[in-house]
Amino acid sequence: MQNVALNKTVPNASAATFDLSVDNVVFGFDGEKLQVLLIRQGLPGEDMESDRFHMAVPGDLVLPEEDLDEAADRILSTLTSLKGIYLKQFQAFGAPDRVFDEKDKEWLTRFRPNPDRRVVTIGYYSLVSISEYRPKPSSFASRAEWCPLEDVPRLAFDHNAIIESGLQRLREDVLQRNIIFELLPQKFTLGQFQRLHEIILGKSLDKRNFRKNVKRMEGVVPLDEKQEGVLHKPAQLYTYRKPD
Amino acid sequence: MQNVALNKTVPNASAATFDLSVDNVVFGFDGEKLQVLLIRQGLPGEDMESDRFHMAVPGDLVLPEEDLDEAADRILSTLTSLKGIYLKQFQAFGAPDRVFDEKDKEWLTRFRPNPDRRVVTIGYYSLVSISEYRPKPSSFASRAEWCPLEDVPRLAFDHNAIIESGLQRLREDVLQRNIIFELLPQKFTLGQFQRLHEIILGKSLDKRNFRKNVKRMEGVVPLDEKQEGVLHKPAQLYTYRKPD
DNA sequence: ACAAAAGTGTTGGAGATACACCCATGA
């Protein structure tokens, strides 16, 4: 926060100005796969299905008087009309060459007041239960869609890298905090719960051992209810209540 | 990275510009206590010992073409003339009211080209073995000094909070990665090693159990050397070599 | 001799791992 090397009281002529944005990696779980929420945004007059759309993680510039967490929350809630979603800042991305693709530059020219300005973005990840939120199929020129993690296409800017490191951070955090329940629907089966663990941790777990651990977990309570309409033995449903 | 709610192609009039800085929480271990590197910077003509100095964590504005990690490294190496120090980005601080103290505002007026501009800072922490670096006692108008964590005074801006969350993050990271050795001198005793663990984890450990764990650790190798000049039984010295 | 930290083993309990078969449902 101060000029370390240069012991001068003269304003530093080489000071840069930055735009600041927040990008939000929204993870969702549908009972089978881990998904990410992507935004497909066409330039006006363009076909949404065309090759020239802009695909990215939801994000926006931070407003002049806005806190970073606020910005992340605003972006998410305008997009999904869901409030109170779990949100976590995980990393700032500030490489000077974050924007190098011509298509990205063109997009900035259309949507940004200062398209040439260097922009640093703060990465957040957030967790949503897909069964409790399905994005509206379309809204004007932009459209949100779930995309399975393994099928994520080439995205704008450095968004592929942002997703990657968001996922890495999620992996680390899951072991520490009780955030995994944010991804589950209110009522879930132990099968779903185990699958989610396996996906996030990236390894398969023993069913019986997993269930023993769940029994020892606080907050996971069985309901008087079973799955219906499945083509196998219906599973016991569970829910999560925050302990204390 | 795009205007989510506002489906407009018109530049957003409310876009803000930011200054971006990097602040570096440098942790050091002297064999006894965990310390932080602080910068004492006087306004010109002021007594360094006076009450009106500016005390802060080392930091600076990010240069126009500079990557964030580069900036952190530059700040640290101009300050300590040490290269290759362990550096880790841990958190962005961007509250709109980060700068509210009158003294801080005054300081910005003297040292910053755009003192009123909102500034967001990226927090890094870094780890240094104190015995391998003692800051030069003074350099012109600024001075770096080690300060034991528990004695850190009221600092500029939100730097107390930055140190606090840097420490918290260090605690989490230590359990996962082999970074703790960055804080130790090249040759260390198991006593120092244990004390360092105890400080970072914030609890005391059993000596025999700790030493059993060390034996199971990869990379910690005993040397043919003992402590000298201590007023008790001299300890075996160890060193750390990265496995593989 | 004394002070101060170094060094050293054993035991009991808890948690992790490995492993295989029957069950309920819908098609």
Added chain:
DNA sequence: TCATGGGTGTATCTCCAACACTTTTGT
């Protein structure tokens, strides 16, 4: 009846926590 995931118990091993006394040096 078949395919699909649901559901269950035991034995072993490894890791963790608790615990006290002797050793070596400098003063």
